[in-house]
Amino acid sequence: MKIETLTGEVASVPEAGLGALRTERGNLPLDSVDVQAAVTGLSARITMTQGFQNPFDVPLEATYVFPLPDRAAVTGMRMEAADRVVEGVLKERGQAREDYEAALAAGQRAALAEEDRPDVFTMSVGNILPGERVTVRLTLSQPLPYEDDEATLRFPLVVAPRYIPGTPLDGPSVGAGTGADTDAVPDASRISPPVLLPGFPNPVRLTLSVDVDPAGLPLDGVRSSLHTVTTDGRTFRLEPGERLDRDFVLRLRYDAGASCAVAGETFTVTVLPPPGPAAPRPRDVVILLDRSGSMMGWKMVAARRAAARIVDTLRSGQNGGDRFAVLSFDHAIERALPGGLSAATDRNRYRTVEHLARLDARGGTELLRPLEEAVALLSGSAERDRIIVLVTDGQVGNEDQILGRLSLDGLRVHTIGIDRAVNAGFLGRLAAAGAGRCELVESEDRLDEVMDHVHRRIASPAVTGVSLDMPSAVPGTLAPARPGDLFPGVPLVVRGRCTGPGPVTLRGVAADGSPWEQRLEPVTTDDPAATAIWARAHLRELEDRYLAGDGDPQRETERIVDASLRYGVLCRFTAFVAVDTRVAADGAPAHKVIQPVEPPSGWEATPADALSTASTRSVRSAPGGYGAPPAPAGYGVPAAPGAYGGAPVPAAAPQPPGGPVPGAAPGGPTRGFAPARTRMPRQSSPTAAAVDARAQVAEELRRLRAARPASELERRQILADLGSRLEVLVPGALTDLVAALRSCDDPAGPRGRDLDELWDRTLRELASYEEEGEKDRRPFWHRRPR
Structure with missing residues (x-):
């Protein structure tokens, strides 16, 4: 491949891919990722080291959006540069961000680690000097899920593109990514890093090693699937x-049994279900199949096979037979059979499998509506097992909105994640909310094995209504708070805090209706990861409760922050910050870069409507569903300026030091090496105008409250004048109120009691508008999706 340099010379770079450029010091700020894991029994301690190199001639701030295991507890951070070593400090997130920005403004090196999702994090490293290398180490602990005699260590390495629904928000983005922030995903710009073009030379040196200590468990074998x-x-x-x-x-592959381990003030209960198959009960099953654009290729083939396998396992019969529905979805919903739930007859199953064979990938991942429809279909069958099976890659950005809106009482939700870079955090949280199981399929070779597991999961549970009785347990600390049911081959794991060792009794109802009980005697262990793993699970329970709108938000936030700081575990309301006291630069870094990520393995070139985003959604184009708006160009295809939710690119955008950005698509920064978005001055942004308007509305409200003239004529004049001012101050808002106020100019306008009611209504609506403004000014990590 030949490329033209800034001097007009043409140089050959044989190993370069489409759109790739080379600089003397390298292409991108992130040059290495090293992962060192130590597995002990069913837990792991991990150190992840990220190395950043400044290839430019001015100080640099680098931002990297990266994944971590969704159950991992991040317990430490260390920054190293030259001969300096700085330990990170866990602080309330707003304070940590202030410390980081203040350090950069003072010319100090600093690093900031933040959680944006349970499995998506952002690392910012500022004031890296030209040619300098800075490393940041994160330490974390995580449990290993154990099912069917096998424990799994899954370490994600890329944040895949996610579908962003909702209406774009006004004002500057809260992050430097390519997605537009929306009312459904207020932080979309923080979870949408730019993506390298296919063929771009490998920019990051990856090393990974795992030391395995079975800790007394019989280890029968180890295998890696990808x-x-x-x-x-x-x-x-x-x-x-x-x-x-x-x-x-x-x-x-381990052999394990029931146990209760106590490490310090933390206990972990693990219990296996009783042997033997559970007695079958009639079931109502709704299968949701994701056919959006991100499912293209092998994932769509595997998803169709998975859904067909589930349909084939359903039982027919006049009395006690299963009923089912299959809903395929992208931006619209399509049913395999008309109507609601259908009997699992041979004919209906055959017709459904035929329908599944014709499905292909298209459109965007509108996931909330099909889930709500599945819940509605199952609302009238309390005497039967009610089951939802979701087959998807989970690549959506509105996870919090979905979990906050769904009511899954009495339903069981199983999720099947199909991808080599699956959104395991969301699928695990959804399955936990529905007292079900989450199975991940990273290759077609593993599909049959997983479907055998799923067949047992959608069968009747071996024990239902499991409760835990431990006198020494601290109330309110169980994770999960609702233990759920016991399924064949799946151990139940419950963690919590305790005042000391003590007997444990588990109770429930066996499949035949008889009482089930199991007693355990605690064993004291020395497991340094136990407390951190429990704290992470406990924080996730509190965060999900916050997103669901349970309780007072301020009180819930304080409770989450207190728990995070007390146990030293990162969460969405805290952050690790490391600040070097030595001044290294003259003020804040002159150049900012967000590290692009790899295209996920197994993702094919994306068609025009495959990853539709909210930035262009304006109409419905499909009967019965939301239309698929234009979407970003596929991998390897130049994206138009402003595509993929990004802001339009100025015609004369300045080039960063060192020349054009490497690996970027010609149309703008939506693919490849993208400069971070420039923060607009507050007074010139749409958000600033909105803030000023709200401040003036607040002043209008203050004056209106101050005096209520006795004269009806004076009140009419005040309200009429207020209506004219509001029409200019808040165009497009409070329209009904403005019309009512302007009617006071009319001689036939409101009088007497109607005028009194309009005065009181004006006070209420202006107060509500001011309160909404306070919510809009909250930090983005406090905003709940609408």
Whole structure:
């Protein structure tokens, strides 16, 4: 490949891909990622090291959006540069951000680690000097999920593009990504990093190793499903040259049993279900199949096979037979059979499998509506097992909105995630909310194995209504708060805080209706990760409660922050910040860059409507569903300026030091190496205008409250004048109120009691408008999706 340099010379770069440029010091700020994991029994301690290099001639601020295991507890951060080592401090998120910005303004090196989703994090490293290298180390602990005699260590390595629904918000973006912030995803710009063009030379050196200590459990075998690993006994290493484009998955085959382990003030109860199959009960099953554009290729094939396998396992019969419905969705919903739930007859199952075989990928992932429709379909069958099975890659940005709106009482939700970079955090949270199971499929080879597991999961549980009785347990600390049901082959794990060892009794109802009980005697262990793993699970329970709108938001926020700081575990309301006291630069960094990520492995070139975003949604174009608006160009296809939810690119946008950005699509920064968005001055942004308007409305409200003239004529004049001012101050808002106020100019306008009611209504609506403004000014991590 030949490329033209800034001097007009043409140089050949054989290994470069489409759109790739080379600089003398390299292409991108992130040059290495090293992951060192130590597995002990059913938990892991992990150190992740990110290396940043400044290839420019001015100080740099680098931003990297990256994934971590959704159940992992981040417990420490360290920044190293030259001969300086700075330990990170966990603080309330707003305070941590202030400290970070103040350090950059003073010319100090600083690093900031924030959580944007349970499995999506942002690392910002500022004032990296020209040619300098800075490393940031994160330490974390995580439990290993254990099912069907196998524990799984899954370490995600790329944040895949996610569908962003909703209406775009006014004002500057809260992040530097390519997605537009919306009312459904207020932080979309923080979870949508730019994506490298296919063929771009491997920009990051990846090393990963796992040391395995069975801790007394019989280890029968270890296997990796997506990467080739080498081993020298109990240490497993990734081969050199791998890219950050898919999850690392290592499975360890153990034999385990029921136990209660107490480490300090933390306990972990693990219990296996009783042997033998559960007695079958009639079921109502709704299968939701994601056919959006991100499911293209092998994922769509696997999803169709998975749904068909579930349909084939349904039982027919005049009395006690199963009923089902299959809903495929993208921006619209399509039913395999007309009407509601259908009997699982041979004919209906055959017609459904035929329908599934014709489905292909298209459109955007509007997930909330099909989930709500599935809940409605199952609302009238309380005497039967009510089950939702969701087959998807989970690549949506409005996870919080979905979990906050759904009511899953009495329903069981199983999720099947199909992707090599699956959104496991969301699918796990959804399955937990529905007392179901989450299964992940990273390749077609694993599909049959997973479907065998799913068949057991959608069968009747072995024990229902499990409760835990432990006198020494601290109330309100169980995670999960509702233990759920016991399924064949799936151990139940409950964690909590306790005042000391004590007997544990688990109770429930067996499949035959008889009482079920199991007693455990605690065993004291020395597990340093136990408290951190419990704290992370506890914080997730509190965060989900906050998003669901339960309780007072201020009080819930304080409770989450207190727990995070007390146990030293990162959450959405806290952040790790490391500040070097030495001054390294003259003020804030002159250049800002957001690190682009790899296209996820297994994702094919995306068609025009595959990853539709909210930035262009304006009409409905499909009967019965939301229309699929234009979407970003596919991988390798130039994106138009402003595509993928990004702001339009100025015609004369300045180039960063060192020349044009490498790896970017010709149309703008939506693919490849994108400069971070410039923060607009407050007075010139739409948000600033809105803030000023709200301030003036607040002043109008203050004056209106101050005096209520006795004269009816004076009140009519005041309200009429107020209506004319509001029409200019808040165009398009308070329209009904403005019309009512302007009617006071009319001789036939409101009088007497009607005028009194209009005065009181004006006070109420202006107060409500002012209160909404206070909500809009809250930090983005406090905003709940609408």
